[in-house]
Amino acid sequence: MLRVENIDLFYGASHTLRGVSVSAETGQIACVLGRNGVGKTSLLRAIFGLQAIKGGKIFWQDEDISALKPHERARRGLALVPQGREIFARLTVLENLQTGFAPLARELRHIPDEIFTLFPVLKDMLSRRGGDLSGGQQQQLAIARALVTRPKLLVLDEPTEGIQPSIIKDIGRVIRMLADRGDMAILLVEQYLDFAQSLADHISVMDRGEVVLAGPAKSLTPEQVRKHLMV
Numbered sequence: 001m002l003r004v005e006n007i008d009l010f011y012g013a014s015h016t017l018r019g020v021s022v023s024a025e026t027g028q029i030a031c032v033l034g035r036n037g038v039g040k041t042s043l044l045r046a047i048f049g050l051q052a053i054k055g056g057k058i059f060w061q062d063e064d065i066s067a068l069k070p071h072e073r074a075r076r077g078l079a080l081v082p083q084g085r086e087i088f089a090r091l092t093v094l095e096n097l098q099t100g101f102a103p104l105a106r107e108l109r110h111i112p113d114e115i116f117t118l119f120p121v122l123k124d125m126l127s128r129r130g131g132d133l134s135g136g137q138q139q140q141l142a143i144a145r146a147l148v149t150r151p152k153l154l155v156l157d158e159p160t161e162g163i164q165p166s167i168i169k170d171i172g173r174v175i176r177m178l179a180d181r182g183d184m185a186i187l188l189v190e191q192y193l194d195f196a197q198s199l200a201d202h203i204s205v206m207d208r209g210e211v212v213l214a215g216p217a218k219s220l221t222p223e224q225v226r227k228h229l230m231v
Contacts, residue, residue, distance in 0.1 A: 089131030
């Protein structure tokens with residue numbers, strides 16, 4: 001459903017992405033791995049229209065969305081769980097979830113019951129401010145906020161960052177469950193190899209703004225991937 005084809009991206013004179021191609025299919029989890037500074041977040045900024053590309057194309061459901069604005073992409077079903085969570089610390093959990101209403105038609109502006117099935121801890125914290133939640137709870141809230149938009153493509157930028165192992169397992173189960181439903185494509189950006197390989201159907205590894213290794217997850221050994229993640 002998502003096809004990123006040979007995109008180039010610049011920050012001033014810095015050539016940040018060089019002919020990058022990735023894809024994500026409905027019902028599957030595609031993972032982009034790489035160290036800090038190799039271009040992973042720049043790739044996501046390009047996908048969501050937050051940074052203009054200088055070459056290549058981005059397709060969503062066979063439509064070229066390369067020139068669309070971020071809110072137009074959101075209305076087509078793209079949702080991002082950003083690195084660092086970026087929840088609103090002074091808003092309540094309920095108010096944070098309601099910010100997901102923005103791209104929705106009026107009749108869809110309610111919180112699906114599924115949110116509290118996936119993240120039961122949030123149901124007991126609706127009146128608590130986002131800034132008072134633990135890091136793991138904030139990550140669950142960030143994913144739930146994205147799911148409120150009824151995405152067809154869910155993109156998660158390093159969801160394990162700063163999260164305790166028990167919550168990482170819970171988040172992994174939710175991601176796998178969402179993929180198995182078969183109505184959503186998932187793109188996972190990670191540095192944590194074990195977490196990525198436990199979930200991914202397809203892996204792309206980035207280094208210095210390029211995809212240097214790509215293939216079905218089952219065809220890539222940890223050793224093949226790890227050598228590109230070492231400093």
